[in-house]
Amino acid sequence: xxxxxxxxxxxxxxxxxxxxxxxxxxxxxxxxxxxxxxxxxxxxxxxxxxxxxxxxxxxxxxxxxxxxxxxxxxxxxxxxxxxxxxxxxxxxxxxxxxxxxxxxxxxxxxxxxxxxxxxxxxxxxxxxxxxxxxxxxxxxxxxxxxxxxxxxxxxxxxxxxxxxxxxxxxxxxxxxxxxxxxxxxxxxxxxxxxxxxxxxxxxxxxxxxxxxxxxxxxxxxxxxxxxxxxxxxxxxxxxxxxxxxxxxxxxxxxxxxxxxxxxxxxxxxxxxxxxxxxxxxxxxxxxxxxxxxxxxxxxxxxxxxxxxxxxxxxxxxxxxxxxxxxxxxxx
Amino acid sequence: xxxxxxxxxxxxxxxxxxxxxxxxxxxxxxxxxxxxxxxxxxxxxxxxxxxxxxxxxxxxxxxxxxxxxxxxxxxxxxxxxxxxxxxxxxxxxxxxxxxxxxxxxxxxxxxxxxxxxxxxxxxxxxxxxxxxxxxxxxxxxxxxxxxxxxxxxxxxxxxxxxxxxxxxxxxxxxxxxxxxxxxxxxxxxxxxxxxxxxxxxxxxxxxx
Numbered sequence: 001x002x003x004x005x006x007x008x009x010x011x012x013x014x015x016x017x018x019x020x021x022x023x024x025x026x027x028x029x030x031x032x033x034x035x036x037x038x039x040x041x042x043x044x045x046x047x048x049x050x051x052x053x054x055x056x057x058x059x060x061x062x063x064x065x066x067x068x069x070x071x072x073x074x075x076x077x078x079x080x081x082x083x084x085x086x087x088x089x090x091x092x093x094x095x096x097x098x099x100x101x102x103x104x105x106x107x108x109x110x111x112x113x114x115x116x117x118x119x120x121x122x123x124x125x126x127x128x129x130x131x132x133x134x135x136x137x138x139x140x141x142x143x144x145x146x147x148x149x150x151x152x153x154x155x156x157x158x159x160x161x162x163x164x165x166x167x168x169x170x171x172x173x174x175x176x177x178x179x180x181x182x183x184x185x186x187x188x189x190x191x192x193x194x195x196x197x198x199x200x201x202x203x204x205x206x207x208x209x210x211x212x213x214x215x216x217x218x219x220x221x222x223x224x225x226x227x228x229x230x231x232x233x234x235x236x237x238x239x240x241x242x243x244x245x246x247x248x249x250x251x252x253x254x255x256x257x258x259x260x261x262x263x264x265x266x267x268x269x270x271x272x273x274x275x276x277x278x279x280x281x282x283x284x285x286x287x288x289x290x291x292x293x294x295x296x297x298x299x300x301x302x303x304x305x306x307x308x309x310x311x312x313x314x315x316x317x318x319x320x321x322x323x324x325x326x327x328x329x330x331x
Numbered sequence: 332x333x334x335x336x337x338x339x340x341x342x343x344x345x346x347x348x349x350x351x352x353x354x355x356x357x358x359x360x361x362x363x364x365x366x367x368x369x370x371x372x373x374x375x376x377x378x379x380x381x382x383x384x385x386x387x388x389x390x391x392x393x394x395x396x397x398x399x400x401x402x403x404x405x406x407x408x409x410x411x412x413x414x415x416x417x418x419x420x421x422x423x424x425x426x427x428x429x430x431x432x433x434x435x436x437x438x439x440x441x442x443x444x445x446x447x448x449x450x451x452x453x454x455x456x457x458x459x460x461x462x463x464x465x466x467x468x469x470x471x472x473x474x475x476x477x478x479x480x481x482x483x484x485x486x487x488x489x490x491x492x493x494x495x496x497x498x499x500x501x502x503x504x505x506x507x508x509x510x511x512x513x514x515x516x517x518x519x520x521x522x523x524x525x526x527x528x529x530x531x532x533x534x535x536x537x538x539x
Contacts, residue, residue: 150498156487156536191370198475200455200491235367239342246342247459247499271366276340323497 001304002028002068003075004059004098005296008091009083009111010137011035011042013051015062016293017073020300025121028066030286030293031058037175041165048086055094062292070102077299080108081320083137088316096311107299107307108314111290112322113149115256116142117301118287118294123254126281130250132241132269135257135290136161136176139237141201141244142322144330149322152244153201160233161259163205167229170213171222181226182262188227192220196232201240201247208232230264238268242276251278260288305329343379343474351401351411361408361474379474380408386451386473387412393449395442396469415471417464424458424500436506438468440513443489446470448519450480452488457495486528489514493529 007014014032018025035042035050063070078095081088092108099106116131130143130152139160141153158166161178168177194211197204208229215225241253253273259265266282273280287293305328335358339346347358361376384403391397402411420439424432439461446453453460454475462469477484489510496507515522 145498146501148501150501151494152498154536156532191368196371196375199487200457200475200495202491202494231368231371235364235371238366239364242342246340247457268366272364275365 001074001300002072003077003296003299003303004062004073005109005292005294005299006055006059006076006078006091006095006098007032007111007114007290007292007295008051008055008087008094009079009081009290010087011047012290013055013058013087013091014290014292014295015055015058016291016296017062017066017068018293018296018300020304025118025293025297025300027122027287027293028068029062029064030291031062031065032286032289032291033058040169041175042084044084044086047084048090051087051090055090059094059098073102073104075105075107075296075299075303076102077107077109077295077302078314079111079114079295080315081111081317083111083318085316085318088318092314092316096314099311105303105308106311106314107302107309108316109295109298109302110320110322110325111295112138112140112142113325113327114294114298116149116254117298118291119254119256119281119283121297121301122283122287123281125279126252126254128250129252129254129281130241130245130248131254131256132237132260133256134160134237134259134265136165138257139203139205140322141241143244143248143250144327145248148325148327151322152247153203153240156199156202156204157206158209160205160237161257163209163233164229164259166209167212167225171216171225176258178259178262181229182264184223184226185230185264186227188221188223188225190221190224190227191231192224192228194228194232196236198236198240201243203236203240205233230262234262234265234268237265238272241269242272245276245278251276253278253280255282256288258289261285301329348414349411354401355414355416356401356411357398357414359410359412376408377405380405380410382476383472383474384410386453386476386478389449390446390451390470390473393445393451395445395451396467397473398469398471415462415464415469417462417469419459420461420463420468421458421499423463424506425503432503432506433509435463435468436509437513437516440510440515441517442468442470442513443492443510444514444517444519444522447485447488447514447525448517450478452477452479452484454488454491456488456492458499459495482524482528485525486532489525490529490532
């Protein structure tokens with residue numbers, strides 16, 4: 001089965017085409033274009049206008065790269081949520097148009113679950129992981145239990161990427177700030193005390209953000225602040241992930257989301273996994289960030305398990321939580 | 332100290348069975364984590380070892396069932412405490428009858444109220460951290476706890492349990508209602524303020 005997936009939850013519009021081969025996911029193409037605001041953060045409407053302006057070309061480019069014809073596509077899937085309403089609607093509209101014009105079925109999928117499934121789908125040995133999903137808006141520790149992907153821990157306030165971006169904006173870095181903070185952190189070595197806030201398996205960043213901004217106002221070295229932010233937040237993320245693994249007695253850990261491409265976060269989780277005898281998995285960067293291939297792959301899994309969706313019911317859902325999805329495709 | 336046998340390896344500590352002046356005891360040993368820098372590692376380990384032993388000792392004074400603390404070694408981050416040979420609530424909750432589950436959950440709520448009445452915040456109230464022994468629910472693992480009288484802190488404390496029940500005992504999510512019944516009965520202040528706070532915390536989360 002070949003599926004074309006359209007991702008559009010936030011600042012990226014992505015179209016990916018995947019093929020199911022022996023229950024594994026073969027990515028044929030995965031084109032991602034991101035909206036970059038000139039100043040400040042993402043305005044939902046402007047991001048959606050950006051997506052609407054280029055979506056047709058992104059679909060064409062993805063089909064060309066995949067070397068399949070439109071006629072070979074068996075299924076069209078799209079990100080139903082969670083995300084920014086205007087962006088979700090743009091992706092869904094494109095998916096509906098494509099589904100109707102190709103006369104192929106449509107499938108709306110959960111964006112967070114797609115981040116998990118693309119790991120299991122593309123990485124050998126990754127079967128039943130605990131996912132640490134870290135992006136701009138989302139920070140969740142997810143694992144399969146009792147028929148659903150349950151959220152064992154999550155942020156109580158803002159996502160980790162959001163925390164990094166907000167700090168970055170305060171100190172004059174461009175969006176997305178994560179990679180710049182990662183570079184600056186490499187040059188820092190003086191640790192500045194920051195709040196370390198975990199509650200059970202949940203986590204909070206807003207106190208740390210305020211404290212970090214205060215250090216900047218007090219003229220502490222930016223490199224040291226960046227180093228301290230990374231060391232503190234990533235240690236807390238790694239700890240809650242390990243707590244979930246111990247709690248669920250699972251021995252695989254998977255990273256997903258844009259912040260997962262941070263090398264220091266990868267290293268920390270890798271060391272944690274090694275020390276508890278668990279396996280560590282991280283997809284390639286273009287499958288970690290928001291992308292269409294993961295949307296396509298989850299569409300395949302859902303369709304093959306018997307789920308069907310009609311175009312007239314293909315609503316978006318801005319607050320589509322991870323644990324609302326009945327996971328019918330897993331035993 | 333006699334022979335030690337590891338019986339559990341948690342996320343942050345190893346649990347050994349040992350003996351202490353003739354008693355069967357648990358040694359909870361917090362292990363250094365090499366994924367985090369030394370500064371953070373030392374701070375967390377020493378803070379949690381200290382806080383946990385203090386809070387367990389204090390909770391006992393207020394009638395909460397907790398293990399007896401025999402010894403605290405801050406250098407090696409080891410707490411020696413009573414070995415509770417009971418069952419984890421996590422492992423039995425799903426197998427009880429509805430009536431038994433209701434009774435047990437009410438008891439849990441009453442115990443939480445007892446320590447909340449005295450501004451003790453547990454920090455990680457999950458069914459893994461409750462041991463049923465001689466018909467009493469014992470609370471363990473106060474490592475993420477603190478002394479805090481704010482309604483916010485009490486709300487967050489109960490919110491952790493709510494999520495644990497939703498994720499680990501999803502078929503019996505009414506359990507949390509029973510917990511709140513017991514909590515209301517035993518809390519000295521107006522429990523509705525705390526319950527209102529839990530709803531606020533849920534709404535603050537992403538996509539609620």
